[in-house]
Amino acid sequence: xxxxxxxxxxxxxxxxxxxxxxxxxxxxxxxxxxxxxxxxxxxxxxxxxxxxxxxxxxxxxxxxxxxxxxxxxxxxxxxxxxxxxxxxxxxxxxxxxxxxxxxxxxxxxxxxxxxxxxxxxxxxxxxxxxxxxxxxxxxxxxxxxxxxxxxxxxxxxxxxxxxxxxxxxxxxxxxxxxxxxxxxxxxxxxxxxxxxxxxxxxxxxxxxxxxxxxxxxxxxxxxxxxxxxxxxxxxxxxxxxxxxxxxxxxxxxxxxxxxxxxxxxxxxxxxxxxxxxxxxxxxxxxxxxxxxxxxxxxxxxxxxxxxxxxxxxxxxxxxxxxxxxxxxxxxxxxxxxxxxxxxxxxxxx
Amino acid sequence: xxxxxxxxxxxxxxxxxxxxxxxxxxxxxxxxxxxxxxxxxxxxxxxxxxxxxxxxxxxxxxxxxxxxxxxxxxxxxxxxxxxxxxxxxxxxxxxxxxxxxxxxxxxxxxxxxxxxxxxxxxxxxxxxxxxxxxxxxxxxxxxxxxxxxxxxxxxxxxxxxxxxxxxxxxxxxxxxxxxxxxxxxxxxxxxxxxxxxxxxxxxxxxxxxxxxxxxxxxxxxxxxxxxxxxxxxxxxxxxxxxxxxxxxxxxxxxxxxxxxxxxxxxxxxxxxxxxxxxxxxxxxxxxxxxxxxxxxxxxxxxxxxxxxxxxxxxxxxxx
Numbered sequence: 001x002x003x004x005x006x007x008x009x010x011x012x013x014x015x016x017x018x019x020x021x022x023x024x025x026x027x028x029x030x031x032x033x034x035x036x037x038x039x040x041x042x043x044x045x046x047x048x049x050x051x052x053x054x055x056x057x058x059x060x061x062x063x064x065x066x067x068x069x070x071x072x073x074x075x076x077x078x079x080x081x082x083x084x085x086x087x088x089x090x091x092x093x094x095x096x097x098x099x100x101x102x103x104x105x106x107x108x109x110x111x112x113x114x115x116x117x118x119x120x121x122x123x124x125x126x127x128x129x130x131x132x133x134x135x136x137x138x139x140x141x142x143x144x145x146x147x148x149x150x151x152x153x154x155x156x157x158x159x160x161x162x163x164x165x166x167x168x169x170x171x172x173x174x175x176x177x178x179x180x181x182x183x184x185x186x187x188x189x190x191x192x193x194x195x196x197x198x199x200x201x202x203x204x205x206x207x208x209x210x211x212x213x214x215x216x217x218x219x220x221x222x223x224x225x226x227x228x229x230x231x232x233x234x235x236x237x238x239x240x241x242x243x244x245x246x247x248x249x250x251x252x253x254x255x256x257x258x259x260x261x262x263x264x265x266x267x268x269x270x271x272x273x274x275x276x277x278x279x280x281x282x283x284x285x286x287x288x289x290x291x292x293x294x295x296x297x298x299x300x301x302x303x304x305x306x307x308x309x310x311x312x313x314x315x316x317x318x319x320x321x322x323x324x325x326x327x328x329x330x331x332x333x334x335x336x337x338x339x340x341x342x343x344x345x346x347x348x349x
Numbered sequence: 350x351x352x353x354x355x356x357x358x359x360x361x362x363x364x365x366x367x368x369x370x371x372x373x374x375x376x377x378x379x380x381x382x383x384x385x386x387x388x389x390x391x392x393x394x395x396x397x398x399x400x401x402x403x404x405x406x407x408x409x410x411x412x413x414x415x416x417x418x419x420x421x422x423x424x425x426x427x428x429x430x431x432x433x434x435x436x437x438x439x440x441x442x443x444x445x446x447x448x449x450x451x452x453x454x455x456x457x458x459x460x461x462x463x464x465x466x467x468x469x470x471x472x473x474x475x476x477x478x479x480x481x482x483x484x485x486x487x488x489x490x491x492x493x494x495x496x497x498x499x500x501x502x503x504x505x506x507x508x509x510x511x512x513x514x515x516x517x518x519x520x521x522x523x524x525x526x527x528x529x530x531x532x533x534x535x536x537x538x539x540x541x542x543x544x545x546x547x548x549x550x551x552x553x554x555x556x557x558x559x560x561x562x563x564x565x566x567x568x569x570x571x572x573x574x575x576x577x578x579x580x581x582x583x584x585x586x587x588x589x590x591x592x593x594x595x596x597x598x599x600x601x602x603x604x605x606x607x608x609x610x611x612x613x614x615x616x617x618x619x620x621x622x623x624x625x626x627x628x629x630x631x632x633x634x635x636x637x638x639x640x641x642x643x644x645x646x647x648x649x650x651x652x653x654x655x656x657x658x659x660x661x662x663x664x665x666x667x668x
Contacts, residue, residue, distance in 0.1 A: 029467050077447055135646040136655070138388075138447055139594060142587055143639035154632035268583050277451055314466040319459030326452035327434070331442035 006339050010332045011282045011289075015296065018325035022317055035311040040318070043306025044299045050306075052184025055193055056259060058298030060085070062196040063251035064276025065283060065290040066203050067119075067244045072285040073207060074240035075220030080126055080141025081248040082273025083148030084119040086266075088249025090152045091118035092256035093263035094159065096169030107172040112195065112253050119249015120242045122148060127241025131234035137241070145269060153265045165264035175258035190258035197291075199247060204287040206243070216240045248273065275301070278322055281329045297322060355623055359615055361483075361502040367611025369394070369569035371510040373589035374596070374603040375517045376428075376561030380435075381598060382521065383554025384534035384547075384658040388450025389435045391586025392457030393559050394566030396431045397424035399461040401567025402577040403468070405477040414479050421506070421567055428563020429556045431457065436555040440548050443662035454586075462579050473578030480575045481506060481568065506568035513561065514604040521600060530554055534656035537663040547663045562586065588614075591642040598655060610638040 023033040044054050064081050071078035078084075092115035099107065122144060129135035159166050175190040207213040218226040219236040227233050251272060256263055279297050283289025304318035328335065373394055377387030404420040412419055435453055438444040465474055481504050489500040521527035532540035533550040541547050566582055574581050592610050596602025617634035620626040626634075 025463075029463075079447065079451065129643065129647060133647040135643065138386075139590075139646060140643055142388075143591065143642050146584055146587065146639045147636045150632050150635040154630065267580055274451060274455060277448065281448065314463050316459040316463040316466070319455060320463060323452045323456035323459060326448060326455070327438055327444070330444040330448040330452060331438050333444065334442045 006336055007284055009339055010335050011284065011293075011329055013335055014282070014325050014328035014332075017328050018321045021324045022321035025320060026313060026317060031311065031313045036307060036313045036317065039307045039310035039313070040300070040303045042310060043303035046306070047185065048183065049185040049187045050302075052180070052187025052189035054299050054302045056187065056189045057302040058294050059190075059192040059196045059258065060251040060254045060272050061275060061279050061294035061298045061301075062291060063199060063247050063254065064272050065279030065294045066199055066287065067247035067251065067273075068276045068280035069283060069285040069287070069290050070203055070207075070247060071240060071244040072280055073220055074216040074236070074244075075223065076127075076130070076237065076240055076244070077138050078123065078126070078141060078241065078244045078248075079138050079277065080123065080144050080273070081244075081251070081276045082269045082271075083141070083145035084122040084245045084248035085252040085255075085270065085273050086145075086148045086152045087122045088115035088119040088252030089256045090155060090166075090252070090263045091115045091249070092173075092253035093166045093169060096173035096257055097167045097262075099173075100170065102172055104172040107170070108175070108257070111169070111173045111257055112250060115249045115253030115256065116246045117249065119247070119252060120245040123245025123248065124238065124242045127238035130241070131237040145273070149266065149269060152263065156263055156265050165262045168261045169257055173257055174261060175254070176261070188259055190254075192254040192258040195250065196254070199250060200287045200291050203247070203290075207287075212239075216243075248276075251276075275322065278326045278329075281326060357497055357501075358619070359612070359623070360498050362615040362619060363608065363612040364499075364507050365504060365572060365611070366614040367608045368504060368507045368510045368572070369565040369585055370589045370592050370607035370610055371514055371604055372506070372565035372568065373562045373586055374592040374607050375510075375513050375600055376558035376565065377590050377593045378517065378558075378598060378600060378603055379521075379530065379554045379561070380558035381593070381659045382534045382656055383530045383551045384537060384656060384661065384663070385435065385439050385551055385555050386446040386450055386660045387558055387590060387593070388447060389432065389453035390558060390562040390565075390589060391582065391584070392450075392454035393428045393432055393562035394569065394586045394589075395454075395457040395461055395582045397428045397563030397566030398570035398581050399464065399566075399577050400424040400427035400563065402474050402477055402570050402575075402581075403464075405479055405571065406474060409478050416479050417481055417571060420571065421564055424563040424567035425560045426563070428559040428561070428566070430559070431563075432555050432559025433552075435559075436552045439555070439662065440551045443664065446660050446662075458579065461577070465577060474576045476575045477571065481571045504568070504572060506564075506572070509564070510568075511604070514600050517600040531656070533663070534658055537658050537661075541663070541665065547665075551663075562589075565589070588638050591638050594655075595638075595642050595645045597645075613637045 026033040026036045043050060045051060067081045068078055092111045095111040095114040126137050126140045129140045130137045156166055175192045177191050180189045215231050216236055219233050223233055275297055279290055279293040283293035300318045304315040307313045307315050373390050377390045380387040401420040401424040404423045405416050408419055409416050435449055438449045439446045483502040483504055486500040486503060490496040529545050529550050532545060533547045537547045569585060570577055570581050588610055592606040593603045595606035613634050616626050617631050
C-alpha cells in the first residue's frame with residue numbers, strides 16, 4: 001500500500017474506531033446508540049438553524065487547527081493555542097468596543113489585526129524561549145496558557161469595572177451579517193468563516209509557495225541539515241511560532257467579534273485550543289486536511305448539544321469520541337503496521 | 350491580624366493546597382524518570398477525584414468515617430488502571446507522548462462527567478458526608494510555636510504526601526529499582542543492554558504516576574470541594590508538573606516547589622484578609638507558579654535538565 005493511501009486511511013480508520021467506541025460506551029451505559037447518533041446527526045444537519053450554528057462552531061476550530069498544524073509542520077508543538085486564542089479574543093473585543101467612530105471597512109480589519117498581533121505576541125514568547133534559552137515549547141506553552149487565562153480574566157474584570165464581561169463590540173467591528181443570519185433562521189453564523197477559509201489558503205501559500213515557508217519546513221524536517229544549508233534555525237523557530245500564534249489569535253477574534261460579541265471571564269480554558277490539536281492531527285497538518293478535521297470536530301461538538309434533549313444522552317459522549325480518535329491517530333504506528341501487513345497479504349495473493 | 354496569627358492561618362492552608370500537588374508531582378516524576386512525559390497527570394487526578402468522591406458517597410453507610418480510606422485506595426487503583434492507556438499508547442504503540450497526555454486529559458474529563466450524569470442524573474455529585482478532616486497530632490502539637498503551626502490542623506493526606514516524597518527519594522536514589530527506573534529514562538539502550546526490561550520499567554513508572562495522581566486527585570476533591578464536577582480539578586495537575594520541573598525532577602525539590610506553590614495558592618485565594626498581601630493584585634499570585642516555572646526552565650533559577658529520554662519511544666535495536 002502506498003504511503004499516501006496509508007496517510008489517508010489512518011485518520012479515516014481512527015474516526016470510524018472512535019465512533020464505534022462511542023457507540024459501545026452508549027450501549028454499555030444503557031443508552032440507545034442509534035438514537036444517540038440520530039440526535040447527533042439532527043443536531044448538525046437537522047435544519048438551517050443547526051447548519052448555521054455548526055458552521056459557526058467550525059470557524060474557530062479551523063483557525064486553531066491551522067495554528068497547531070503550522071507549528072507541527074515546522075517541527076514545533078504549539079500546545080499554547082489556547083492561551084494565544086484567549087489573548088486574541090480579549091484584544092479583538094477591546095479594539096472592537098473601545099475605538100469609536102471608524103467605518104467598518106477600517107474598524108473590523110483593525111480588530112482582527114489586533115487579535116492576530118496579540119496571539120502572535122503570546123506565541124513569540126514561546127518561540128523566543130525555545131530558540132534563545134532552550135525552554136521546551138510544550139511546557140512553556142502550557143504555563144503561558146494559564147498565565148493568559150488569569151491575565152485576561154483580570155483584564156476583563158478591570159475593563160468592565162468589576163463585571164464579568166467587556167462591553168459589546170460596536171456595529172463597525174462585528175463579524176455578524178444580517179443576510180447570513182436570515183438564511184440560517186437566525187443562527188449565530190457570521191462572516192468569520194470567510195476569514196478562516198482565507199487563512200487556509202494563506203497557510204497553504206506560505207508553506208508551499210514561498211521561500212520562507214520552504215525554510216520553515218526544512219527546519220522542522222531536520223534542524224541540523226537546515227543549519228548546514230545556511231538557514232538561521234533560531235530565527236525560523238521564532239518566526240514559525242509567531243505565525244502559528246497569528247492563526248490562534250484570529251481564532252479568538254472569531255469568538256470576540258462573531259459568536260459572543262464580547263470577552264467574558266472564564267473559569268477554565270475554552271477547550272478550542274486543545275481541540276485544535278485533534279483537528280491538526282486528523283488533518284495530517286495539511287491546510288485542506290485541517291479544514292476537513294475542523295468540519296468534523298466542529299460538527300460533532302455542536303451536534304452533541306442536541307443529544308441530551310433528543311436522546312437523553314450526556315453530550316460528553318462526543319468529547320470521549322474525540323479523545324479516542326486522537327489516541328488512535330497518535331498511535332498511528334500500530335495502524336500503519338496493520339495496514340502494511342494487510343496490504344502485503346493482498347499483494348501476495 | 351498579628352504576624353503570628355497570619356502564620357497560623359497561612360501555613361496550615363498552604364500545606365492543604367500543597368498536598369495534592371506533592372502527591373501528583375511525585376507521580377509525574379516517576380513517569381518522567383522512566384522516560385514517559387507526565388502530561389496526563391491532570392487527567393489521572395480527575396479520575397482519582399471522581400473515584401474518591403464516588404466511593405465516599407456510595408459506601409458511607411457501610412463504613413462510616415473509615416470510608417475515606419477505601420476511597421483513597423480506590424482512587425489509587427483507578428488512577429493506576431487508567432494510566433495504562435498512556436502506557437499502552439506511549440510505550441507499546443509508540444504514540445507521540447505529548448499528544449497522548451493531552452488526549453488522556455480530555456478523555457478523563459469527558460468520561461468522569463459522563464459517568465456523573467449517568468449515575469446521578471446531574472452535572473455534579475452531592476457533597477460527601479465524610480470529607481477528610483483536620484486533626485491534631487498529640488504531643489507534637491504541644492510544642493510552642495511549631496505545634497500550632499504544623500501539627501494542630503493537619504490532614505492525614507498531608508502526612509502521606511510527605512512520606513511519599515521522602516520515600517520516592519529513597520526508592521529512586523537508594524534502591525536498585527530506582528536506579529533501573531532512572532536508567533530507562535536517561536539511556537534506555539544502555540539499560541536494555543544491561544538486561545533491564547525497558548518497556549516493563551516504563552509501564553511501572555507510568556502506573557506509579559497514575560496511582561499517586563489518583564490519590565492526589567482524591568485528596569483534593571475530599572478536602573477542597575467535597576463533591577465532584579467538571580471544575581473540581583482545574584489545572585492542579587499542570588501546577589504539579591510545574592512543581593516537578595521547578596524541583597528539577599528531584600523528589601525533595603518537587604516537595605519544596607509544591608509547598609511553595611501551595612503557599613502561592615493560599616495567598617491568591619485568602620490574601621484579601623492578610624495585611625501587606627492585600628496590596629498585591631491577586632492575578633500576580635495566580636500566575637506566579639507558571640511564570641516561575643518558565644523562569645526556572647529558562648535557567649534563571651539554575652538549570653533544570655529533564656531526563657534525557659523522556660518523551661522518546663524506545664525501539665529495540667534502533668540506534
